[in-house]
Amino acid sequence: MLEMSVDDELSIRGLKTYFKTKTGYVKAVDDFSMTVKKGEIMGLAGESGSGKSTIITTVFRVLPQNASVMGGNILFEGGDVLKMDRKKFDKEVRWKKISWIPQVSMDSLDPLYTVKSQMVETIMVHEDVSKGEAVERTYEALESVKLNPEIADKYPHELSGGQKQRVIIAMSLLLKPNLVMADEPTTALDVVTQATIVDLLLSKKKELGFSMVFVTHDLSLLATFSDKVTVMYAGQLAESGPSESIYRNPQHPYTQLLLKSIPDIRKWKERKLYSIPGEPPDLENPPSGCRFRTRCPFAMPVCKEKVPEPVMTKEGHVVACHLIGGSK
Numbered sequence: 088m089l090e091m092s093v094d095d096e097l098s099i100r101g102l103k104t105y106f107k108t109k110t111g112y113v114k115a116v117d118d119f120s121m122t123v124k125k126g127e128i129m130g131l132a133g134e135s136g137s138g139k140s141t142i143i144t145t146v147f148r149v150l151p152q153n154a155s156v157m158g159g160n161i162l163f164e165g166g167d168v169l170k171m172d173r174k175k176f177d178k179e180v181r182w183k184k185i186s187w188i189p190q191v192s193m194d195s196l197d198p199l200y201t202v203k204s205q206m207v208e209t210i211m212v213h214e215d216v217s218k219g220e221a222v223e224r225t226y227e228a229l230e231s232v233k234l235n236p237e238i239a240d241k242y243p244h245e246l247s248g249g250q251k252q253r254v255i256i257a258m259s260l261l262l263k264p265n266l267v268m269a270d271e272p273t274t275a276l277d278v279v280t281q282a283t284i285v286d287l288l289l290s291k292k293k294e295l296g297f298s299m300v301f302v303t304h305d306l307s308l309l310a311t312f313s314d315k316v317t318v319m320y321a322g323q324l325a326e327s328g329p330s331e332s333i334y335r336n337p338q339h340p341y342t343q344l345l346l347k348s349i350p351d352i353r354k355w356k357e358r359k360l361y362s363i364p365g366e367p368p369d370l371e372n373p374p375s376g377c378r379f380r381t382r383c384p385f386a387m388p389v390c391k392e393k394v395p396e397p398v399m400t401k402e403g404h405v406v407a408c409h410l411i412g413g414s415k
């Protein structure tokens with residue numbers, strides 16, 4: 088049996104989630120591991136298409152029809168989320184223990200129902216409470232994310248992006264989950280609204296004490312609040328470790344280049360914008376060995392032959408790179 092440490096909230100081990108296509112399988116998440124400790128904020132970063140959302144939808148068990156979990160475990164509160172009976176997961180885990188804050192998009196709230204009816208329904212499906220009590224809790228939840236109670240009777244299309252994201256946050260915290268997975272929660276919002284949404288999430292975290300996975304392609308945003316950062320490349324782990332150390336002393340060439348591509352506002356006059364040369368690989372036919380080797384300035388012959396094994400460095404980072412350690 089796979090054991091978790093008492094201070095682990097979520098432990099993803101060797102996860103493989105593939106999408107079936109007409110021509111084969113997109114290996115969107117391929118042997119990926121990550122542990123989130125209780126109460127910590129884990130930032131999950133990587134370029135678009137690196138598999139971040141697929142990890143979240145695999146944990147939340149909302150994968151599309153053409154996806155299959157080909158291997159691995161997702162350990163949470165002593166059990167494997169992937170092996171749990173579907174009905175039990177829906178009733179006891181989804182929203183109640185693990186919740187999800189998706190991007191503000193057209194389909195994150197049901198367009199046919201008012202905010203109040205969606206929130207009341209969420210409470211009543213999971214808890215044995217009267218409708219009156221569920222309505223009362225809905226108003227309290229809206230107030231706790233600083234929304235006017237009038238919002239309760241509105242339909243999603245009547246709300247601004249920022250209001251919609253506050254409703255989604257209120258909904259995701261309704262049942263006081265232990266783990267919140269926020270998937271690019273501020274993308275598609277303007278910069279000022281982005282900052283207020285991050286502040287709101289951080290203050291709710293302080294108040295309620297949940298652990299959080301915060302998915303973003305924006306490493307500069309994570310720097311301001313995450314305890315740890317995991318960097319993914321093409322469905323696999325590149326580097327993971329304590330935030331401060333990752334930003335000060337990145338070990339993986341991909342992390343180094345990602346950090347180099349963050350614009351420094353203090354040097355805006357003299358500095359050209361940097362972007363990593365090349366494109367992320369086709370995940371239906373990824374390169375052999377290290378998937379980053381086709382863009383890596385330090386690629387060596389071994390990088391083509393062997394998949395690098397994640398190893399712990401003296402800085403306390405887990406790094407999958409032949410410059411650092413072993414191979415599979």
Ligand SMILES: Nc1ncnc2c1ncn2[C@@H]1O[C@H](COP(=O)(O)OP(=O)(O)OP(=O)(O)O)[C@@H](O)[C@H]1O
Binds near residue numbers: 138142153304370
């Ligand atoms: N339903 C699907 N069928 C086939 N391929 C898919 C499907 N959903 C996602 N993919 C592919 O899986 C890979 C990982 O996608 P995913 O959305 O997890 O990446 P991401 O890092 O979250 O990207 P972004 O930051 O753009 O949201 C991509 O190559 C994507 O094209």
